[in-house]
Amino acid sequence: MGRSWDFQHDNDPKHKAIFHNLQELRHSASLANKVFIQRDYSEGTTCRFQTKFPSELDSRIERTLFEDTVKTLNNYYAEAEKIGGQSYLEGCLACTTAYIIFLCMETRYEKVLKKIGRYIQEQNEKIYAPRGLLITDPIERGMRVIEISIYEDRASSGSSSGSSSTSGTSAR
Amino acid sequence: MHLGLDEPVRECQYNQICTRNSSPMETLSHKKKRTPRRKWQIFPGRNRFYCNGRVMMARQTGVFYLTLVLIMVTSGLFFAFDCPFLASNLTPAIPVIGGVLFLFVLGMLLRASFSDPGVLPRATPDEAADLERQMDAANGSSGPGYRPPPRIREVVINGQTVKLKYCFTCKIFRPPRASHCSLCDNCVERFDHHCPWVGNCVGKRNYRFFYLFILSLSFLTIFIFAFVITHVILRSNRSGFLNALKDSPASVLEVVVCFFSVWSIVGLSGFHTYLISSNQTTNEDIKGSWSTKRAKNNYNPYSYGNVLTNCCAALCGPLHPSLIDRRGFIQPDTPQPLSHSNGSGLYPSTQNHTHMAAATPLLHSDPVMMGRAGPPPSGKTSLGGPCSSLAPSQPSLPSSMPGLGCAGDMLTLRDPDAHCHHHHFVSPEEMPSPLGPSSLVLPFAAHGGHLNPAQLYDPASQDSLHEDSVRGLVKLSSV
Numbered sequence: 001m002g003r004s005w006d007f008q009h010d011n012d013p014k015h016k017a018i019f020h021n022l023q024e025l026r027h028s029a030s031l032a033n034k035v036f037i038q039r040d041y042s043e044g045t046t047c048r049f050q051t052k053f054p055s056e057l058d059s060r061i062e063r064t065l066f067e068d069t070v071k072t073l074n075n076y077y078a079e080a081e082k083i084g085g086q087s088y089l090e091g092c093l094a095c096t097t098a099y100i101i102f103l104c105m106e107t108r109y110e111k112v113l114k115k116i117g118r119y120i121q122e123q124n125e126k127i128y129a130p131r132g133l134l135i136t137d138p139i140e141r142g143m144r145v146i147e148i149s150i151y152e153d154r155a156s157s158g159s160s161s162g163s164s165s166t167s168g169t170s171a172r
Numbered sequence: 173m174h175l176g177l178d179e180p181v182r183e184c185q186y187n188q189i190c191t192r193n194s195s196p197m198e199t200l201s202h203k204k205k206r207t208p209r210r211k212w213q214i215f216p217g218r219n220r221f222y223c224n225g226r227v228m229m230a231r232q233t234g235v236f237y238l239t240l241v242l243i244m245v246t247s248g249l250f251f252a253f254d255c256p257f258l259a260s261n262l263t264p265a266i267p268v269i270g271g272v273l274f275l276f277v278l279g280m281l282l283r284a285s286f287s288d289p290g291v292l293p294r295a296t297p298d299e300a301a302d303l304e305r306q307m308d309a310a311n312g313s314s315g316p317g318y319r320p321p322p323r324i325r326e327v328v329i330n331g332q333t334v335k336l337k338y339c340f341t342c343k344i345f346r347p348p349r350a351s352h353c354s355l356c357d358n359c360v361e362r363f364d365h366h367c368p369w370v371g372n373c374v375g376k377r378n379y380r381f382f383y384l385f386i387l388s389l390s391f392l393t394i395f396i397f398a399f400v401i402t403h404v405i406l407r408s409n410r411s412g413f414l415n416a417l418k419d420s421p422a423s424v425l426e427v428v429v430c431f432f433s434v435w436s437i438v439g440l441s442g443f444h445t446y447l448i449s450s451n452q453t454t455n456e457d458i459k460g461s462w463s464t465k466r467a468k469n470n471y472n473p474y475s476y477g478n479v480l481t482n483c484c485a486a487l488c489g490p491l492h493p494s495l496i497d498r499r500g501f502i503q504p505d506t507p508q509p510l511s512h513s514n515g516s517g518l519y520p521s522t523q524n525h526t527h528m529a530a531a532t533p534l535l536h537s538d539p540v541m542m543g544r545a546g547p548p549p550s551g552k553t554s555l556g557g558p559c560s561s562l563a564p565s566q567p568s569l570p571s572s573m574p575g576l577g578c579a580g581d582m583l584t585l586r587d588p589d590a591h592c593h594h595h596h597f598v599s600p601e602e603m604p605s606p607l608g609p610s611s612l613v614l615p616f617a618a619h620g621g622h623l624n625p626a627q628l629y630d631p632a633s634q635d636s637l638h639e640d641s642v643r644g645l646v647k648l649s650s651v
Contacts, residue, residue, distance in 0.1 A: 036302050038345075041327045041336070044474055045348055045362065081492075083485050091488025095384070098279040102491075109490050142293035142495040144344060 030152060037070065037146040047077035049138070049146050060150060061131050069123055069135070070146070073116065080112035113139060212498035216294060217358040225498040227286040229371045230356050236285055236371030243281070243389070246429050247274045249422040250396050254403045257420070261406060266399060273392045280385035281370065288494040289375030290361035292342060292350060300343040307338070330473035349474070351455055361492075365454045374454075377494065380487050383444050390438045397430035451475040451482040 212225035351363035362376035407416035
């Protein structure tokens with residue numbers, strides 16, 4: 001089943017504001033690196049990401065902000081995968097209707113995934129983009145990693161990227 | 173300054189890119205007219221997709237059709253020949269219950285066969301490179317004490333040490349309980365087994381359907397068996413045994429099919445009931461992963477402790493969404509950069525119908541990557557080395573459970589390590605090859621927007637160029 005959250009025809013001014021910010025980011029920056037936050041399996045197979053602060057982000061963002069983001073994401077995933085009254089109800093209802101009910105109703109997991117998408121968007125807009133970082137929703141990476149892209153200000157790194165490009169080309 | 177803000181977001185992106193490039197507008201509209209392809213069309217595993225990606229099955233589906241035929245023919249004969257007699261002589265509830273059971277069985281079978289079992293998408297080139305770097309670093313450093321080989325990570329779950337293996341085909345460290353199915357060539361989460369009767373792997377997402385299928389099929393088989401016997405007995409009482417058989421010949425066939433099925437199906441249901449109540453997979457049970465024979469203090473770290481919770485968790489737990497997004501659209505721009513000279517290869521942003529949060533579009537280093545089977549033929553990555561020197565894969569475990577219907581199931585637990593090269597070139601590669609590089613080419617619509625292909629990152633040469641290749645990523649420096 002395809003996912004249903006899509007911003008294709010979104011006229012929300014808030015999203016336009018995001019683009020404003022991101023456009024500015026694009027004009028002045030270039031991708032320098034990507035950091036991958038791996039999964040934390042210490043509590044089993046439930047979805048959790050490691051909260052260890054990667055060294056590449058040391059100079060870009062405060063540790064607490066980063067940890068807050070990851071912890072909130074972990075909480076969202078825990079909420080989605082929680083096994084309790086509501087999930088049992090949903091499961092039994094679905095079973096008795098031979099799962100046909102999911103044609104019209106969204107599963108709880110999908111609802112939480114939408115919330116996560118909005119949260120990441122908001123974080124990017126408010127916190128990460130201004131610092132030249134961008135978080136990719138883990139669902140786009142098969143829930144394996146949280147990918148954080150680091151952008152460098154093109155103006156300042158113009159010469160360095162120029163030189164590394166030549167080395168890159170020659171190495172090929 | 174920023175154009176198109178009054179238009180919907182997607183259009184906005186296109187226009188933005190367009191005005192900043194020197195590329196002509198025509199190329200863009202040309203692109204728009206081309207039918208966007210869906211991700212299932214370049215899926216690297218050995219699966220078959222039908223109904224435009226809605227249905228996903230394994231490659232060999234012959235046995236699945238046999239299952240379908242057996243069920244439908246037997247039930248059909250039952251409804252046609254036995255039900256009229258039974259309905260008039262006993263009660264009309266019999267065909268009704270039979271009908272409900274039959275529909276439920278069919279529904280569960282189709283659901284188990286057609287849904288994504290929990291396939292893990294393959295790593296994007298960036299991730300693979302990152303992991304490889306980490307493994308190389310671990311390899312190089314020699315510290316005191318025991319250190320597991322770099323291709324294995326150990327994690328402690330609920331007090332038990334679990335080893336996570338690196339999958340050479342998918343280029344990821346497999347999550348706990350995941351396994352690579354060599355028939356489908358995918359890593360599947362909570363891999364149970366590959367069931368040829370169902371024509372698909374049984375994993376996290378479709379285990380409950382599989383279980384409900386075999387459970388309801390046992391009930392259906394017993395139901396039909398019992399009532400066909402009743403039918404024959406009632407008839408024999410009236411007109412003698414041989415006459416009864418002559419009057420309803422189909423009953424003989426039904427009894428034979430049901431008799432042989434009952435043993436296997438009921439046995440299998442019982443086995444899976446045991447597995448569910450102890451929260452194990454077939455895979456783990458066969459290997460004896462949590463058996464006390466292995467180690468005295470071995471226990472299953474995933475079990476919730478009591479049977480009821482385990483059952484509820486398996487059957488009524490949350491239904492995870494599919495991670496492979498097979499009906500999503502491939503970013504049409506992503507593979508372009510090298511084959512088309514215009515800078516509108518700067519994809520990303522635009523494709524909101526792949527449901528990306530507004531922020532992420534900038535980065536679409538895409539699942540399309542998994543379709544990248546053909547990196548430039550210098551394609552022997554550093555993984556090629558260890559790959560060929562790896563120990564031969566584990567033999568398939570024989571299914572030694574007596575009388576089980578799925579005895580023919582392939583408990584394919586082999587790591588296809590030895591085949592990693594092969595897989596690189598198996599997937600349908602219709603995209604221009606540098607999908608790898610393109611993923612790293614950023615979205616950044618450069619001014620002038622010329623992408624120098626030569627500067628794009630070649631994953632194949634990463635072996636010695638990790639630092640450089642990462643730095644040399646976005647060479648939009650043709651400013």
